[in-house]
Amino acid sequence: MENCMDVMHLIGVYTKTIMKSWFQYKVDAVLRSLAVFLRESTGIIVVYFTLLKFDTLNGWNVYEMLFLFSLLFVTYGILILFFTGLRDFGHTVRSGGFDRFILRPRGLLFQIIFVNADWFAAIGHGGLGITLFLVSAAKVGIVWSFDKVVYYLLAIFGGVLIQGAVFLFLATLNIYLLETGSLKELFYWNARKFAGYPVSIFHRAIQIGMIYIVPFAFVNYFPAQFLLRKEDMAAYPELFLYLTPVLGIVLYLLAYLFWRYSLKFYKSSGN
Amino acid sequence: MLDLELVSKFILSNITVHIPKGISVGLIGASGAGKTTFLKLACGLLSPERGNVYTFGKNPVENRSLLGKKMGCLLEKAPLFHGERSVLDNFRELQMVHRMPETEFLKEYRRLAECFDIGKQERELVKNLSFGQRRRAELVAVLLHRPELLLLDEPTTGLDETAKTVLREILQERIQDGMTVVMTSHELQEVSRICQRIMVLKQGTQMYYGEEAALLRQYAPMDCMRLKLSGRLPDLEDLPVKQYTLSGEELKLRYNSNHVTAAEILEHVLRQTSVQEITIKKPDLAEVIRNLELQEKWEDRQS
Known part of the structure; x- marks a missing residue:
């Protein structure tokens, strides 16, 4: 119990210092979060106006x-609040x-996860996600029962962990390779670009990649x-709906x- | 406290050393001799390629988190602070990391902050500190939780004379209280003042480990005596003096202190003449390093 309190206290200290350091220039903090929001929105706006020209994309309006x-x-x-340290792990090692x-x-x-959090990305991406949810949720015909709300929350939890696992895996590769920026670009950011669209529209090879390799x-x-x-959905097993x-x-x-296995191979920086 | 058994890693080869509790050891040697590698092995940042390392009787790589409580490490390429946060925020984080109660933290922090004069900078972001200010804050950070083993890599770099004196006094006080210190420094005078034992590394090989006096006898035995004569020039034929020069009334003698003592020379001289002034210059650690470098160059030429 004491240990748990101690950990919570440490998380509190970390969060306080992170907030202080990220928001020491308040106007800049708002503008930077807004910049992330607008940057990400641009891609969505392009998709939105493109789709307005078509009825549906493989059945998706x-x-x-x-x-x-x-x-x-x-x-x-949510991911970036907890996994900024893993996203930037290459820099931390170097x-x-x-x-x-x-x-x-x-x-x-524990230290890597709680010692840093990119609040600008969290607000920018999370804010856009919530905005998109508010715009779309009422218009896609979902009847929000208790079960569906629970499922939605579990799916968010699973989705965060899946991406967290990719971050952790790529971060671990830094122990061997020191620099994995291009791997992250390839396996996370490029895969994420595909993930904005229904996986069913892609070639079989990309579908395999999106389901079995980097399971976005x-x-x-x-x-x-x-x-x-x-x-x-008929093209995929029903089980996939519950796996997230x-x-x-x-x-x-x-x-x-x-990660645990690889730590023993870590060579200190400067060597 | 710290044991290395036939340890090899990178340039280091077959290092065997036992450092007991409460002892201060200065690691000296030319750049690239393996000093920092030695410290990184001791704290568990590196695993040996061959041999065993025991810190507090445990494998430091497998017990990093456990040993972190008992150790303080200042290493050149392992920054202790987050640059984007204030000095005080960094210390508050260290308080939590080391589970220091508030009263204990405040007592230690205030005392050390006053000694190293960092109080005025505690609200500054670490990235805005000068190198010297940052170094003083780092020294406070490694001493804050009263570690039992302190590993310091070039701790005096960037310090002014006042801060060097403060560091020396605090280390001497802590060593008396039982703290073990292993430090590297190119400032050999500081090593000599702080450390009870010296370890000399030459291209990764352990040349010497022991007390400084014995090291000087082994690698820099040539003392220098200056005598201001007020009488005639003495006959030095019977003395094993390596070299002597006369300049006006001053006689300068260089001799191997392993072969003849200063007292024996003086007795011999005073039997023949009178002397106004006597100055004896003993070699220091810098001379040990110079001699080793000369020896290395000579060996290179021979091979």
């Missing part, structure tokens, strides 16, 4: 597409910051399918085991 996007942005907004964490009497992953389809496509029940939370936990545990 424009609001259903926005709902798909909303899951992507909401999960990323700057010697990881050595600092190693030499402190606290859990390594479970972050937004299958959860959206559970709520919307579109016809293109389980897959999130399993993938995160696997990534964590890989």
Whole structure:
């Protein structure tokens, strides 16, 4: 109990110092969050006006597409509050910051996760996700029962963990390679671009990648399918609709085991 | 406290050393001799390629988190602070990380902050500090939780003479209280003042580990005596003096202190003449390093 209080207190101290450092220039903080929001919105606006010219995309209308996007942005907004340290892990290793964490009497992953949080990205992405949800949720015909609300929350939880597992896996590769920026670009950011659209519209190879390799389809496509029940779901097993939370936990545990195994190969910076 | 058994890593080769509790050890050697690697092995940032490292009797790589409570490490490429946060916020984080009660933290922090004169900068962002200010704050950070083992890599870099004196006094006080210190420094005078034992590394090889006096006898035995004569020039034929020069009334003698003592020379001289002034210059650690470098160059030429 005392240990738990101590951990909560430490998280509180970290959060307070993070907020202080991110928001020391308040106008700049608002503008930077707005900049992230607008940057991400641009892509959505292009998609929105493009889709207005067509009726549907493989059976998905424009609001259903926005709902798909909303899951992507909401999960990323939450993800980045907890996994900024893993996103920036390459820099942390190269700057010697990881050595600092190693030499402190606290859990390594705990420090990496709680010592930093990109609030601008969280507000920008999360804000856009919520906006898209508010715009689309009422127009896609979902009847929000208790079960569906619970499912939605579990899907968000699973979606965050799936992306967290990808971040953790890529961060762990830094221990071996020191720099994994291009791998992150390839396996996370490029995969995420595909994830804005229904996975069913893509070539089989891309579908396999999105389902079995970097499973972004479970972050937004299958959860959206559970709520919307579109016809293109017929191409996939029904089980996929329920896998997101389980897959999130399993993938995160696997990534964590890989992390633990790899730590013994870590060579201090400067060597 | 700290044991290395036939340890090899990078340039370091077959290092065996036992550092007991409460001892201060200065690691000296030319750049690239393996000093920082030694410290990183001791704190668990590196695993040895061969041999065993035991810190507090445990493998430091497998017990990093446990040992973190008992150790303080100042390493050149492992910054202790977040640059975007204030000095005080960084110390508050350290308080939590080391689970220091508020009263204990305030007592230690205030005392150290006053000694190292960082009070005026505690609201500043770390990234805005000068190198010297940051170094003083870092020294406060590694001493704050009263570690039992302190590993310092070039701690005096960026410090002015006042801060160096403060550091020396605090370290001497803590060593008396039982803290173990292993430090590297190119400021050999500071090493000599702080450390009870010296370890000399030469291209990764352990040349010497022990007390400074014995090291000087082994690697820099040549003392220098200056005598201002007021009588005739003495006959030095019977003395094993390596070299002597006469300049006016001043006689300068260089001799191997392992072969003849200053007292023996003086007794010999005073039997023959009278002396107004006597100055004896003993070699220091810098001379050890110079001699080792000369020896290395000579060996290179031979091979």
